[in-house]
Amino acid sequence: MLRPSWAELDLGALSRNVAAARKRVGPDVRIYFVCKGDGFGFGAAAVAKAAERAGVDGFCAGSPDEVVSIRSTGTTLPVLLFASTSPADLPAAARLGATVTVQSIADAEAVIAAGEAIEVFVEVDCGLGRYGLRREQWPGVLQRLRAAGHVAVRGLYSHLSAPDDPATSRDQAALFRQAAADAAAAGHDDLTLILASSRVVLAYPDMLFNAVDPGRLIYGGGLDENWMEIGALSPLLKAVKSRIIQIQEHPPGTVLGIGYGAPIAIERGMRTAVAPIGFWDGLNHIPPLGEVLIRGRRCPVLGRRTFQHSVLDVTALGDVALGDEVVVLGRQGQEEISIHDLARAVGIPVIELVPRLARCLPHVYVDQALAEDGSGE
Numbered sequence: 001m002l003r004p005s006w007a008e009l010d011l012g013a014l015s016r017n018v019a020a021a022r023k024r025v026g027p028d029v030r031i032y033f034v035c036k037g038d039g040f041g042f043g044a045a046a047v048a049k050a051a052e053r054a055g056v057d058g059f060c061a062g063s064p065d066e067v068v069s070i071r072s073t074g075t076t077l078p079v080l081l082f083a084s085t086s087p088a089d090l091p092a093a094a095r096l097g098a099t100v101t102v103q104s105i106a107d108a109e110a111v112i113a114a115g116e117a118i119e120v121f122v123e124v125d126c127g128l129g130r131y132g133l134r135r136e137q138w139p140g141v142l143q144r145l146r147a148a149g150h151v152a153v154r155g156l157y158s159h160l161s162a163p164d165d166p167a168t169s170r171d172q173a174a175l176f177r178q179a180a181a182d183a184a185a186a187g188h189d190d191l192t193l194i195l196a197s198s199r200v201v202l203a204y205p206d207m208l209f210n211a212v213d214p215g216r217l218i219y220g221g222g223l224d225e226n227w228m229e230i231g232a233l234s235p236l237l238k239a240v241k242s243r244i245i246q247i248q249e250h251p252p253g254t255v256l257g258i259g260y261g262a263p264i265a266i267e268r269g270m271r272t273a274v275a276p277i278g279f280w281d282g283l284n285h286i287p288p289l290g291e292v293l294i295r296g297r298r299c300p301v302l303g304r305r306t307f308q309h310s311v312l313d314v315t316a317l318g319d320v321a322l323g324d325e326v327v328v329l330g331r332q333g334q335e336e337i338s339i340h341d342l343a344r345a346v347g348i349p350v351i352e353l354v355p356r357l358a359r360c361l362p363h364v365y366v367d368q369a370l371a372e373d374g375s376g377e
Contacts, residue, residue, distance in 0.1 A: 003276050004243040004245070005240075005242040006240075006241060006361055006363070007237060007363055008238045008364050009237060009363050009364070010234070010235070010365075011046075011367045013220050014218060014220070014236050017217060017218045018033075018218055019054065020217075020232065024205075025201060025212055026208075029210055029212060031055075031058075032080060032194060032211055032213040033048070033051045033218055034213050034214065034215030035060065035062075035066055036066065036215070037355055037359075039069075040219050040358060041358030042219070042363070043363070045070065045073050046363075048075065049073045056077070056218075058079065059075070059078070060081075060213050061080070062082050063084050064092075064096055071096065071097045078099055078154075079097060079098050080101070082101055083101045083123060085100075087110035090102075090107060090111055094118045101120065101121050101131075102133075102141070103122075103123035104131075104133065108141045108144055108145060112144065112145070112151060114150075116150060117150050117152070120153055120154065121155040121194075122141070122155075122157075123158060124156065124175075126158045126159075126160070126175040128160070128161040129161070130159075135178075135179075138179055138183075139182050142188060145186075145188075153188045155193065156191050156193055157192075158172070158179070160197075160200055163199035163203060166204075169204060176195050180193055192211045193209035194209065194211045195207050195209055196209070196213070197213055197216075201214050201217055202227060202230045216351070219235075220233040220237075221233075221235045221236060222351045222354045224340075235339065237329070237354055237357060238366055239327065239330025240277075240328040240330065241326060241327055241328065241330065242310075243325060244322055245274055245275065245276055245322065246273065246322075248271070250272065252268055254270070257303070258272075258302045258304065259303035259306050259311065261303045261304045270313065270315050271313075272313060273299075273320060273324075275312060275326040277308070277326075277328065277361075278310060279305050279307060280360065282356030282357040282359070282361065283328070284305065284347065286304055286305075289304075289310070289345075290345030291337070292326050292328050293326070293327035293336075294312070294314060294327075295319070295324065295332075295333075296332050296335055297333075297335065299314050299316070300313045301313075328342065329342050
């Protein structure tokens with residue numbers, strides 16, 4: 001018997017978003033689907049399998065564990081492992097079936113010293129200031145990798161620091177073009193060039209090069225509302241739901257300290273309901289806690305949300321019963337709580353809220369055909 005709280009996933013939405021991305025980038029630009037964070041919390045193997053069926057050309061992983069998950073689907077598509085290991089572990093990561101990232105001089109020395117065939121992408125820093133070879137470093141590293149016959153450089157990538165800022169983005173794209181020219185001058189031919197993640201795909205068609213690495217665009221979530229409107233995307237995270245497991249009547253004057261908060265005396269009678277969904281499931285602990293939908297009406301969440309429970313004010317409902325559906329995210333009747341509504345209500349950025357909910361709750365696939373043929377978990 002499962003705890004009656006779950007996330008509803010629509011794998012069909014993922015397929016539609018891959019098609020939308022393909023329409024934007026065209027048939028000749030390769031799509032490397034980003035599966036970092038265990039597929040944004042949705043399960044790297046599940047989303048990778050569905051995305052391959054939808055026509056992506058490769059994958060990006062954020063950890064060696066995710067490489068293993070993606071390869072467990074049987075895919076033979078390339079898997080680029082983003083910077084995530086110490087230099088000494090790069091050869092072992094490559095043996096898992098990954099094309100590993102060289103983003104520092106130490107990384108380059110490690111793959112050269114390994115003395116075994118290793119495929120790599122070189123990451124350059126065009127302004128994000130996190131990972132990547134700097135402008136003064138990459139020519140020498142590219143030359144050293146070329147001289148090492150056992151290291152095959154398959155591509156070059158970087159990340160823009162401010163896709164909302166066109167001027168900064170164009171300056172950084174120009175620096176990336178210089179890195180690509182330096183790679184060609186060092187003798188690296190036919191490289192896969194990746195600069196465009198989701199927002200870049202949506203806003204800068206001149207920065208697509210010959211490959212892109214969208215994540216949020218394919219998941220249909222985690223983007224601000226203006227970006228979602230540009231892309232006309234379908235959310236993979238369709239709904240988050242629970243059920244009422246307790247109902248109580250509280251007479252006037254009752255003192256309640258809901259969620260271990262400060263006790264308050266209620267002036268009027270109140271009816272409360274409990275749903276088994278809490279901050280363990282990716283929601284927040286302290287107010288603001290937002291609202292839920294029960295029987296098509298909005299009901300506030302009271303006090304503080306606890307580890308696995310939320311207390312709801314159902315006083316205004318004429319009728320409520322044990323087992324009634326509680327919608328935290330999604331539609332019920334004529335009412336709807338979108339991911340952006342929920343993010344605003346609970347004070348959590350949407351880019352953070354989506355993977356929190358996805359990774360914490362059991363998954364129910366609403367596109368049953370895709371789930372049954374093995375694309376789901």
